[in-house]
Amino acid sequence: MIKIHSLAIGSSALAALASIVILAPAQAKTTGVTLTNSVLVQHKSAAADGTTRITLVPANHVVPGDRVVFRTVYKNHLAQPVSGMVVSNPVPANISYHGPAEGSPAPEVSIDGAHFAPLAALTVAGRPARADQVRAVRWLVHGQVPAGAAARYSYEASVK
Amino acid sequence: MVASKTVSSKQETWLGALAAALLSLPVPHAQAATLAGTAVSNTASASYQMEGASGSTTSNTVATEVDEILDITLRNTGTETVRLDGRDAATFAIPFVLTNTGNGDEAFQLEAADPSQEVAPTVAIDVDGNGAYDPAVDITLSGQPTPLLAPGAQLNLLLRFARLPTGAGGATITARAETGSGAPGTFFAGKGDRGSDAVVGRTRAEATLPIAYGVGSGGSVAQLIKSQTVRAPDGTAAPVSGAVVTYRLALTAGGGTVLSDAEIVDPIPVGTAFVPGSIQIEDIAVSDVADADAAFFDGAAIHIALGEISQPTTRVVTFQVTIL
Numbered sequence: 001m002i003k004i005h006s007l008a009i010g011s012s013a014l015a016a017l018a019s020i021v022i023l024a025p026a027q028a029k030t031t032g033v034t035l036t037n038s039v040l041v042q043h044k045s046a047a048a049d050g051t052t053r054i055t056l057v058p059a060n061h062v063v064p065g066d067r068v069v070f071r072t073v074y075k076n077h078l079a080q081p082v083s084g085m086v087v088s089n090p091v092p093a094n095i096s097y098h099g100p101a102e103g104s105p106a107p108e109v110s111i112d113g114a115h116f117a118p119l120a121a122l123t124v125a126g127r128p129a130r131a132d133q134v135r136a137v138r139w140l141v142h143g144q145v146p147a148g149a150a151a152r153y154s155y156e157a158s159v160k
Numbered sequence: 161m162v163a164s165k166t167v168s169s170k171q172e173t174w175l176g177a178l179a180a181a182l183l184s185l186p187v188p189h190a191q192a193a194t195l196a197g198t199a200v201s202n203t204a205s206a207s208y209q210m211e212g213a214s215g216s217t218t219s220n221t222v223a224t225e226v227d228e229i230l231d232i233t234l235r236n237t238g239t240e241t242v243r244l245d246g247r248d249a250a251t252f253a254i255p256f257v258l259t260n261t262g263n264g265d266e267a268f269q270l271e272a273a274d275p276s277q278e279v280a281p282t283v284a285i286d287v288d289g290n291g292a293y294d295p296a297v298d299i300t301l302s303g304q305p306t307p308l309l310a311p312g313a314q315l316n317l318l319l320r321f322a323r324l325p326t327g328a329g330g331a332t333i334t335a336r337a338e339t340g341s342g343a344p345g346t347f348f349a350g351k352g353d354r355g356s357d358a359v360v361g362r363t364r365a366e367a368t369l370p371i372a373y374g375v376g377s378g379g380s381v382a383q384l385i386k387s388q389t390v391r392a393p394d395g396t397a398a399p400v401s402g403a404v405v406t407y408r409l410a411l412t413a414g415g416g417t418v419l420s421d422a423e424i425v426d427p428i429p430v431g432t433a434f435v436p437g438s439i440q441i442e443d444i445a446v447s448d449v450a451d452a453d454a455a456f457f458d459g460a461a462i463h464i465a466l467g468e469i470s471q472p473t474t475r476v477v478t479f480q481v482t483i484l
Contacts, residue, residue, distance in 0.1 A: 035206050036219060036220060037222050046394075061225055061357055063361070064226070065193075084208055085206060087206045088206065089204040094226070160194050
């Protein structure tokens with residue numbers, strides 16, 4: 001048995017859900033729904049044709065100004081589908097959010113960590129919110145996540 | 161024991177004077193880079209529903225360390241060409257400013273050279289910030305580095321001559337981060353603040369400042385000095401396609417003559433494209449079109465009307481082009 005608490009992820013509807021107990025095998029590593037987080041940094045190198053090649057490498061070390069990608073991969077290891085999946089990721093202090101990374105759907109974003117919406121729908125003191133004011137992002141997965149299914153979400157940012 | 165005590169006493173005096181000097185420095189408002197040694201950690205979470213019940217999970221926590229980036233700028237705070245006429249050799253100095261543009265506490269090593277002088281010029285800390293050398297207050301750096309400068313901190317410095325030059329010439333000041341300098345990206349493991357690594361930034365962690373000086377009123381009444389910096393898309397100074405070149409034009413009236421209707425006309429180089437909106441006069445942006453302000457771009461050259469300039473004012477204009 002593993003006891004899983006619902007997390008306060010900023011949505012009042014989800015936060016209101018009570019803690020529940022889910023029966024699961026003891027090998028917890030590959031059961032349930034897993035989330036794998038990584039931070040990648042753009043590595044620029046000169047290609048043979050004279051262009052600059054940009055690859056993403058794990059960001060063990062960064063410096064101010066570096067472009068980084070925060071990547072979250074989920075996988076449903078359960079034998080049955082799940083629904084209502086919400087993947088949330090706070091934007092760390094010292095990180096300036098830019099937008100969804102290439103190949104990732106755009107997340108809903110939040111300035112205050114509580115109210116989420118597309119960036120264009122948010123305002124700060126009556127003015128349109130800027131990307132660098134975003135403090136948290138989340139992706140709402142529509143429909144069911146079948147057993148064994150996985151997906152990757154990521155956002156691009158820079159080190160302040 | 162006595163020798164040791166004497167050294168200690170000198171150090172205290174030295175540090176006390178430096179503390180006073182550094183406290184008087186302005187705090188730049190633009191400095192906001194994340195400090196070296198800061199850990200950036202991130203944990204994602206997910207919630208879901210399964211057969212009417214809710215579940216949630218959290219990810220691994222990824223921790224990334226912010227390294228110390230080594231960067232520096234040197235800035236001439238005086239006129240483009242310093243006049244030496246009638247100066248007092250005992251107190252005369254040419255002021256300049258060193259800024260730690262990195263994100264860690266860093267000391268810098270300074271050197272000054274002047275091929276026309278038998279004795280190399282020296283560098284001193286302008287403790288009272290008055291732009292003149294006072295042996296009772298200011299501190300000559302005799303080969304030792306500056307004290308540690310906080311990120312964004314500026315240090316007022318002075319270039320001094322053993323004997324005042326008797327003709328026109330130029331000196332060169334070079335400064336380097338003490339931790340290391342060289343090609344951007346050069347890595348110094350474990351040498352950063354709070355146990356972080358140190359990495360050389362875009363400035364190569366070194367800066368060179370040419371200082372021109374003149375004697376008498378001979379020569380032209382105005383001098384135009386043009387310099388450039390290149391910023392490639394990959395952050396280096398390589399003049400490749402897509403790199404942005406920032407040109408700096410400094411016009412100085414030099415002969416005691418008031419210039420009227422001064423105008424700079426500078427064609428952009430072949431193989432480049434003017435960056436719209438990039439013209440600045442004394443760090444203030446002006447428009448590209450021919451209108452009420454002093455600048456415009458005619459499709460081939462920038463025109464800057466500077467009006468009347470009385471000696472020894474310097475007017476500085478910058479604009480940018482992109483290498484095609």
